[in-house]
Each structure stands twice: as C-alpha cells, then as structure tokens.
Amino acid sequence: APTSTAQIRADFIAFFRDKGHTIVPSAPLVPGNDPTLLFTNSGMVQFKDVFLGAEKRSYVRAADVQRCLRAGGKHNDLDSVGYTARHHTFFEMLGNWSFGDYFKKDAIAWAWELLTQVWKLPAERLLVTVYHTDDEAYVLWRDMVGIPEDRIVRIGDNKGAPFASDNFWQMADTGPCGPCTEIFYDHGAHIAGGPPGSPDEDGDRFIEIWNLVFMQFDKQADGSLLPLPAPCVDTGMGLERLAAILQGVHSNYEIDVFQALIRKAAELTGTQDLENKSLRVIADHIRACSFLIVDGVLPSNEGRGYVLRRIIRRALRHGWMLGVRQPFFHSMVETLDAVMGEAYPELRIKRELVERALRAEEERFAETLDAGMRIFDEIATRSLGTIPGEDAFRLYDTYGFPLDLTADIARERGLDVDIAGFDAAMQRQRETARAAGKFASGTGLPADLVAQLSPTVFDGYHATTAQGLQIVA
Ligand code: ATP
Ligand code: MG
Ligand code: MG
Ligand code: MG
Numbered sequence: 001a002p003t004s005t006a007q008i009r010a011d012f013i014a015f016f017r018d019k020g021h022t023i024v025p026s027a028p029l030v031p032g033n034d035p036t037l038l039f040t041n042s043g044m045v046q047f048k049d050v051f052l053g054a055e056k057r058s059y060v061r062a063a064d065v066q067r068c069l070r071a072g073g074k075h076n077d078l079d080s081v082g083y084t085a086r087h088h089t090f091f092e093m094l095g096n097w098s099f100g101d102y103f104k105k106d107a108i109a110w111a112w113e114l115l116t117q118v119w120k121l122p123a124e125r126l127l128v129t130v131y132h133t134d135d136e137a138y139v140l141w142r143d144m145v146g147i148p149e150d151r152i153v154r155i156g157d158n159k160g161a162p163f164a165s166d167n168f169w170q171m172a173d174t175g176p177c178g179p180c181t182e183i184f185y186d187h188g189a190h191i192a193g194g195p196p197g198s199p200d201e202d203g204d205r206f207i208e209i210w211n212l213v214f215m216q217f218d219k220q221a222d223g224s225l226l227p228l229p230a231p232c233v234d235t236g237m238g239l240e241r242l243a244a245i246l247q248g249v250h251s252n253y254e255i256d257v258f259q260a261l262i263r264k265a266a267e268l269t270g271t272q273d274l275e276n277k278s279l280r281v282i283a284d285h286i287r288a289c290s291f292l293i294v295d296g297v298l299p300s301n302e303g304r305g306y307v308l309r310r311i312i313r314r315a316l317r318h319g320w321m322l323g324v325r326q327p328f329f330h331s332m333v334e335t336l337d338a339v340m341g342e343a344y345p346e347l348r349i350k351r352e353l354v355e356r357a358l359r360a361e362e363e364r365f366a367e368t369l370d371a372g373m374r375i376f377d378e379i380a381t382r383s384l385g386t387i388p389g390e391d392a393f394r395l396y397d398t399y400g401f402p403l404d405l406t407a408d409i410a411r412e413r414g415l416d417v418d419i420a421g422f423d424a425a426m427q428r429q430r431e432t433a434r435a436a437g438k439f440a441s442g443t444g445l446p447a448d449l450v451a452q453l454s455p456t457v458f459d460g461y462h463a464t465t466a467q468g469l470q471i472v473a
Pocket of ligand 4: 182208211
C-alpha cells in the first residue's frame with residue numbers, strides 16, 4: 001500500500017529522533033513571538049529568537065511537523081491554489097534544526113538517507129541546487145553523496161534575472177542568513193516545466209521537496225557578511241509534496257488527505273468530476289480556514305481576520321460556481337477532522353466551534369453572494385478587458401466581495417481589475433463618511449471611531465501596503 005500522510009509524519013519524526021533530535025509540537029498559525037509576522041509560514045518561525053541568540057533552549061537539535069499558512073504578506077501562495085500541482089495556502093512543513101550543532105555535512109547526509117533509504121526514492125529522479133558560491137555544499141553532494149554533476153545546479157541571487165530562483169536565505173535585511181540547498185523531484189518528461197534555474201522552472205515537472213538553509217553569516221547594515229560564531233541548520237520539506245511522490249501521484253491534490261476532502265466537497269456540491277478545480281480550491285481552503293479558527297482567528301474586516309474572511313469567501317464563491325446555494329462549507333470540517341484530527345488534537349477539540357464560526361460567515365455572505373455575482377456579470381459584459389475600480393469597489397462595499405475575490409473571478413475570465421481605481425474609490429468613501437460623521441458600513445460603529453481603531457485597514461491583497469506588517473521569514 002502507498003505510504004499514508006500519517007505514516008510520513010511518523011517516519012520523519014522517528015528518523016530525526018534517532019539522530020538525536022528533540023521533537024517539538026507545531027506552533028499555532030498565529031506567531032506568538034512576532035507581531036510583525038502575519039502567519040507562521042515556515043517551520044523556523046517558532047525558533048526565530050533561538051537563531052537570533054535571544055532565546056536559549058534545552059536542546060541543540062529539533063524536529064517537528066509545523067502547520068504553515070502562506071496566504072498574506074511576503075509569502076502568499078493563495079493565487080497559485082488551483083493553478084499549480086504543488087501550492088496550498090495551508091500546508092505542513094517537516095523540519096529539522098541544528099542550533100549551532102551539526103552543519104552542512106550531516107544535514108545533507110541525513111536528508112539523502114531519509115529520502116533514498118527510508119522512503120526509497122530513486123536517486124536518479126532527484127536533483128539538487130546549491131547557492132552559486134557554496135562550493136562546500138556542492139562538493140558534499142558530488143563526493144559524499146555521489147550525485148552526478150549534471151544534476152547539481154548552481155543558483156545565484158538572480159537579481160534582475162527573468163526567473164525566480166533564489167538560493168540565499170535571510171531572516172531580515174540584517175542578521176542571520178546563508179546559502180540554501182534544495183532537493184527537487186523529477187515527475188517525468190510528460191509534465192511541463194524545466195529544471196531549477198531554467199526559464200520554465202515554475203512548471204510542475206521538477207518539484208521542490210526539501211529546502212535546507214545553512215545559516216552561517218550575520219549580515220551587517222552595510223551588506224557585509226560576518227561569519228556566525230555557531231552556524232545553524234534550518235530545513236523545511238513539504239509533507240503534501242512528499243506524499244504525492246510516495247503515493248505515486250503527481251499533484252498534491254491527489255494524495256490521501258486531499259482526496260478525502262475533495263470527495264466530500266464533491267458530495268456536498270453534487271459534482272461528478274473529481275478533478276474540478278473548484279473542488280481543489282475548496283479542499284485547500286477548508287484546511288486554512290479551519291486551522292485559522294482553531295488558532296484564534298475569526299472573520300473580520302481587518303488584519304488576520306480579513307485574510308480569513310477573504311479565504312472563506314473565495315471558497316464559497318467556488319461552491320456557488322458548482323451550483324450550491326445553501327451553506328455547505330462548514331460541513332467539510334467533519335471530514336477534515338477525520339483525516340487530520342489525530343495529528344492535530346486541537347482541531348478535534350474545537351471542531352464544533354469551527355463549524356459554527358464558518359456557518360455564521362456562510363450565512364452572512366449568502367445574503368449578497370448571488371446578487372454580487374449577477375452584478376459582476378453585468379460589469380464584465382460591459383467592461384473592456386478591465387473591471388473599473390468603481391465597480392470593484394461597489395462589489396466590495398455593497399456585496400462584500402473582497403478585492404482579491406473580484407480579481408480572482410476576473411482572472412478566470414481573462415479580465416484585469418483597476419486596483420488603483422479601487423483604492424481611490426475606497427479613499428473617497430472614507431473621506432465622505434468621515435466628513436458626514438456617518439456610520440461606516442458593516443461595523444455598526446461611528447466612522448470616526450472605526451477610523452481611530454483602524455488607522456489603515458490591512459489589505460492582505462497588497463503585500464506592500466500591509467500596515468507596516470513585514471513578513472520576515
Ligand atoms: P516553491 O518554490 O515551490 O514555491 P518555496 O521555495 O517557496 O517552494 P520554501 O519556502 O523553501 O518553499 O519552503 C520549504 C518547503 O515547503 C518547500 O520545499 C516545499 O516542499 C514546501 N512548500 C512551500 N510552499 C508550499 C505551499 N504553498 N504548499 C505546499 N508546500 C509548500
Ligand atoms: Mg514559493
Ligand atoms: Mg523554491
Ligand atoms: Mg525553497
């Protein structure tokens with residue numbers, strides 16, 4: 001039988017426990033130690049202060065399975081969901097760490113051992129990248145592991161390059177940083193996409209499974225790199241991507257956990273085609289939304305709560321596209337609990353609360369979704385390739401369509417949205433409301449009070465205007 005996702009978690013933990021690692025629990029999606037970070041977007045987030053030297057732990061080796069969210073800020077994969085085989089908003093990252101203990105040699109040797117000996121991945125399907133100046137890592141892969149040179153790719157900083165590779169990691173503009181080495185799996189020539197470092201590397205043929213970061217420098221304000229007294233290792237591997245390989249499928253959406261969710265979504269929406277993109281989006285989003293609520297986020301009009309609201313509404317719109325006209329999304333939680341509740345007892349404990357919170361939001365949006373979609377169609381029909389900002393704003397203000405929802409629908413139909421026009425309309429409305437001392441829509445509070453409480457509304461769609469929130473991981 002193919003290796004289940006649950007078995008992969010267990011194998012990973014057992015492997016690194018054997019190598020002297022302390023196993024730590026997943027931190028919540030809302031980082032407790034970093035108000036500047038919107039969500040936990042990688043395994044290292046909970047160890048940030050350890051790397052900075054501000055916090056000491058009783059161990060120097062750790063491993064875990066960390067729940068992650070990339071749906072806001074610098075790491076935002078929301079728009080890839082449903083479009084690539086490998087991106088989710090919520091996913092699980094398997095990670096191992098050395099805090100000034102082992103370094104490149106052991107990290108590389110163990111990664112290779114786990115992949116090729118425990119999980120028996122065929123070596124000839126694997127490809128690695130190193131940072132272009134990191135000869136140490138290059139030589140380890142070539143001589144210690146024995147990877148042929150044509151499957152070790154040197155990747156530079158790519159500043160100004162036409163494609164996206166970047167193999168140098170830094171926590172922030174200054175501080176701990178260092179080269180990465182990444183391990184890719186080749187799913188085969190029948191799938192479009194080039195190897196890492198090539199112009200079509202963003203395809204889904206060569207899929208990055210494991211990223212090893214070697215923190216060895218302390219970057220100074222002038223850009224110079226001083227050696228860190230005790231270099232560290234930070235690794236992250238996507239559980240779902242690995243499960244796809246071990247379960248003999250290409251897309252993450254074909255693995256056990258996702259198939260269960262997709263089947264449930266199909267049942268709830270009366271959809272026959274299990275490969276329907278909307279089912280994938282719904283399956284992805286129920287994980288993100290449920291775990292956000294488990295971790296204390298509730299739908300709202302700003303900050304983390306607005307990211308949650310945006311994801312819920314995107315899922316509901318996909319349900320609507322499949323013909324659903326009554327609440328359905330909250331009914332996915334039962335299945336999610338069945339497939340993930342054992343690994344995440346906090347989900348099992350809060351399941352009912354999650355269902356209630358989702359249902360309330362479904363009922364709220366149900367009041368305007370249908371009308372909003374009809375308005376969208378009218379706008380789309382008379383628009384010349386671009387949804388005017390005023391119209392996007394009307395959808396937002398009157399029908400509760402977050403800007404990114406409108407943009408997502410527009411994208412499906414090959415249309416753009418005038419985002420600057422939307423921002424201008426939003427600004428005008430705020431000024432009018434303020435001048436008239438009117439009540440702001442939706443909140444039930446006087447506009448001036450709302451304005452005081454939220455100096456700038458966090459708009460997760462524009463990563464750069466995110467209320468000074470800077471994603472540092
Ligand atoms: P990609 O280049 O494919 O977008 P990444 O380089 O952004 O991945 P990292 O930040 O290196 O990813 O994260 C470590 C690992 O986590 C990746 O190697 C991958 O296996 C997994 N991963 C990253 N982003 C996602 C995602 N959105 N969904 C599922 N797994 C992910
Ligand atoms: Mg990415
Ligand atoms: Mg990458
Ligand atoms: Mg990476």
